Each structure stands twice: as structure tokens, then as C-alpha cells.
Amino acid sequence: MKRLTGIILLSMHLLAFTECHQLLRIPYLMQHFQQHRAADPNMNFSTFIQIHYLRPIVVTDDFKQDQQLPFRNVDCHMLSTTVCIYEPVTVEIDAPVEIPSVFFCYNETNKPQFSSFDIFQPPRPACVI
Known part of the structure; x- marks a missing residue:
């Protein structure tokens, strides 16, 4: 049932x-071809x-029938273009x-404010002056 519903949708x-x-x-294409074939038996498909389809559109006496052929004109204008x-x-x-x-090197003149005996200390640059 799901498959049929999917096909229909x-x-x-x-x-x-x-x-x-x-x-x-x-x-309509087949019917119009049969009409042309009846008028000219030597015409092939x-x-x-x-x-x-391949020649320029010419307005003849059967122009209204020509416009009913498939893919002759574009009817669908709901194209999603950006x-x-x-x-x-x-x-x-x-x-x-x-x-x-x-760069600031820590020496005796520029000694940091933290105690040297603390366990948690920030990393220090290795500068020798």
C-alpha cells in the first residue's frame, strides 16, 4: 500500500x-502524423x-493542431530557479x-611575585642573561 501511494504521489x-x-x-502526435501521412504517403516519421520540431515554426492552416503536439511549447512556468x-x-x-x-626574563631584579616554594607555578621561559 505504501508503494502504491508513493507511486501515485x-x-x-x-x-x-x-x-x-x-x-x-x-x-495527438500519432494522430497528427497519420493526418500528414494521409496527405503525403511518402512522409516518414x-x-x-x-x-x-527542428525547423523554424511556420504558421500554416494546421497551426492549432501543431501547438497541441508534445514538447512544442512550455506550459510549466513553476520552475525553481535561483x-x-x-x-x-x-x-x-x-x-x-x-x-x-x-621578552622578560626572570632574574633577581625582575622576580615574579609568587613564592618559589609553591607547587602550582606557571611555566617560566628559559632565559640566561
Whole structure:
């Protein structure tokens, strides 16, 4: 039952929101081909396709029937397209600023405030002056 429901919902979506509903017009294609074949018995299907699809559209006396053929015009205007407008971006990179490096070594004149006998002490740089 789930499979049938999925097939029905997928079919409805494809017929409503894509150009797959044009496939339902294939009987009009065959009927129109038979009419052309009756008028010109030497016409084959490839010539019929060239006349109606590959050549420029010409308004003739059967133009209304030509417009009912599948994939002749686009009926589905509910296309999901995204239009992005890109504006040029200017990136300016400033020259790196040199930060003077100042190192403090702990010696007798610059002794830290913590006691030397504490267990938890921050790491000290190994500087010898």
C-alpha cells in the first residue's frame, strides 16, 4: 500500500511540476502524423519530426493542431530557479604591522611575585642573561 501511494504521489508531482505531462500528448502526435501521412504517403516519421520540431515554426492552416503536439511549447512556468547577482568585490590587504617583541626574563631584579616554594607555578621561559 505504501508503494502504491508513493507511486501515485510521485506521478502527481511529476505531472504537475515538470514537463512530464507533455507525455500525455503523445496520442495527438500519432494522430497528427497519420493526418500528414494521409496527405503525403511518402512522409516518414523522421521527416514529420523535422518539420514540426527542428525547423523554424511556420504558421500554416494546421497551426492549432501543431501547438497541441508534445514538447512544442512550455506550459510549466513553476520552475525553481535561483538568480544570483554577483557584484565585483575589492579586497584590500594592508601591509603587516610589526609588533615589537619584548621578552622578560626572570632574574633577581625582575622576580615574579609568587613564592618559589609553591607547587602550582606557571611555566617560566628559559632565559640566561
